[in-house]
């Protein structure tokens with residue numbers, strides 16, 4: 348089978364990382380969660396006083412962006428890569444509601460996207476990669492051999508995220524999560540730079556009523572069809 352690039356885009360919390368990570372593990376590809384990179388930049392802003400009451404000090408961030416180094420290292424216990432920000436494991440801290448509620452405006456900044464896209468493209472140079480996000484099939488890898496666009500209803504997506512955070516022991520409120528999911532979808536779809544949209548050549552997957560196993564089987568089938576050509 349030839350080595351390909353698999354781009355998985357779509358709305359917030361619909362299961363992109365779950366299916367991307369599982370497929371990558373099964374076929375021996377590298378898995379990159381591009382959303383984790385925007386989350387890590389947001390955490391940097393929070394921890395370094397660049398975000399106040401939802402306002403970003405974009406000027407200061409533009410001067411510091413080259414000092415923000417994000418990498419991934421495997422975690423044997425979870426079976427997925429952990430995110431590191433300037434050498435520190437931030438995997439847990441980037442998944443909080445505090446970060447979720449501020450990440451989309453940070454990710455809308457042109458210089459932030461430019462820096463992240465450059466790193467993502469370098470990660471995909473040798474192919475054999477599954478990357479999930481919002482603009483992977485449209486901007487990061489417009490020539491990806493397999494592109495998927497995932498969607499599910501906002502209520503179902505919010506319920507999935509609610510269950511996940513609750514299982515981790517975080518104090519969560521369903522309505523707050525639903526509002527966050529809808530707000531991020533809106534910002535992600537309406538920003539000027541690389542807005543969230545389905546690439547013309549992406550396959551659409553509505554997984555509202557699919558189990559994790561069913562969506563993975565579907566994705567594996569698509570991979571075998573394309574990589575086996």
Ligand SMILES: Nc1ncnc2c1ncn2[C@@H]1O[C@H](COP(=O)(O)OP(=O)(O)O)[C@@H](O)[C@H]1O
Pocket residue numbers: 358359360361362363364365366479507508510511554557558559562
């Ligand atoms: N088909 C599915 N049915 C039910 N839960 C799912 C499904 N796919 C993923 N999940 C769960 O939904 C949550 C969000 O999935 P995730 O992969 O993090 O989404 P995304 O990467 O799109 O934000 C996770 O807790 C995951 O286990």
Ligand SMILES: Nc1ccn([C@@H]2O[C@H](COP(=O)(O)OP(=O)(O)O)[C@@H](O)[C@H]2O)c(=O)n1
Pocket residue numbers: 358359360361381382383385386450451452454455479480481482483531532535
């Ligand atoms: N390629 C990407 C990935 C994420 N993002 C931004 O980063 C946020 C967090 O991404 P994520 O994939 O972790 O989001 P979840 O759907 O997992 O909650 C998104 O809401 C987008 O604002 C982006 O702009 N481009």
